[in-house]
Amino acid sequence: MASSLTVAVASGKGGTGKTTVSANLARAAAEAGHDVFYLDCDVEEPNGHLFLKPYLGRRYPVHIPVPFIDMEKCISCGACGEICQYSAIVCINKHVLTFEKMCHGCGGCALVCPTGAISEKGREIGVVEEGRAGRIAFLHGKLNVGEAMSPPLIKEVRSAGRHGTLNIIDAPPGTSCPVIAAVKGAGFVLLVTEPTPFGLNDLGLAVEMVRTLGIPHGVVVNRHDSENSLARDFCRAKGLKILAEIPDDRRVAEAYSRGDLAFSSVPGYRERFFALLDAVEKEA
Numbered sequence: 001m002a003s004s005l006t007v008a009v010a011s012g013k014g015g016t017g018k019t020t021v022s023a024n025l026a027r028a029a030a031e032a033g034h035d036v037f038y039l040d041c042d043v044e045e046p047n048g049h050l051f052l053k054p055y056l057g058r059r060y061p062v063h064i065p066v067p068f069i070d071m072e073k074c075i076s077c078g079a080c081g082e083i084c085q086y087s088a089i090v091c092i093n094k095h096v097l098t099f100e101k102m103c104h105g106c107g108g109c110a111l112v113c114p115t116g117a118i119s120e121k122g123r124e125i126g127v128v129e130e131g132r133a134g135r136i137a138f139l140h141g142k143l144n145v146g147e148a149m150s151p152p153l154i155k156e157v158r159s160a161g162r163h164g165t166l167n168i169i170d171a172p173p174g175t176s177c178p179v180i181a182a183v184k185g186a187g188f189v190l191l192v193t194e195p196t197p198f199g200l201n202d203l204g205l206a207v208e209m210v211r212t213l214g215i216p217h218g219v220v221v222n223r224h225d226s227e228n229s230l231a232r233d234f235c236r237a238k239g240l241k242i243l244a245e246i247p248d249d250r251r252v253a254e255a256y257s258r259g260d261l262a263f264s265s266v267p268g269y270r271e272r273f274f275a276l277l278d279a280v281e282k283e284a
Ligand code: SF4
Pocket: 065, 066, 067, 083, 084, 085, 086, 087, 088, 089, 102, 103, 104, 105, 106, 107, 108, 109, 110
């Protein structure tokens, strides 16, 4: 494995087994002797900790800058409302109103204000928790309930990735801004899918995303059934390489429901995840 590599584990939709792959791969890499950093960017629903069971010794809030208006300096020119692409600030009847939850913290309104009436204050969007699970360094973001602004928190988690380490990123599901914030800059993306029409439709969207970003990628088929060739046919048609097929195995589902890793608790799965690690190493 390259001394510094960031592998993002993503999927076009939720519930495909992305965290199962991320957490088992992290454990396999640690047992193979790599320095591993697990970065859980699925900040709306981080659950890697349920499987890796880290000791979390550090916790800190993450804020984004939002405008604070000094009305004594405001001349009601309306420039702030005109520049804002998100309608997060408006000037109506000589009053400036801000809608903090819609603000992306770009700082544009403060830049255009002719009187310096706009300064910035922090708005908390979530927390980061950091710790260790044996040989695995661990960090995850937890978005506040009802919060829509996840990319800044994801970027905060991503920025913790280290040189000289195998950084494994558990990305949010989907193909929108939060996923792009999580996978951008990764050296390799593992796309996890399931062999169903819905799963493969969303895999197609995820493939378009990583191809647009220019990131090397491979596929993991979860809940593979040897009599179902949908995923193989799809990948062949799209020129995608399947790096692992994880069987539709009741023992894996039972381990998942207990919060156990299949790598550690289901016979035969150590070898499967070591093989996936080898495949990623060769492809990346
Ligand atoms: S910081 Fe940017 S997004 Fe927020 S209110 Fe100002 S212009 Fe709008």
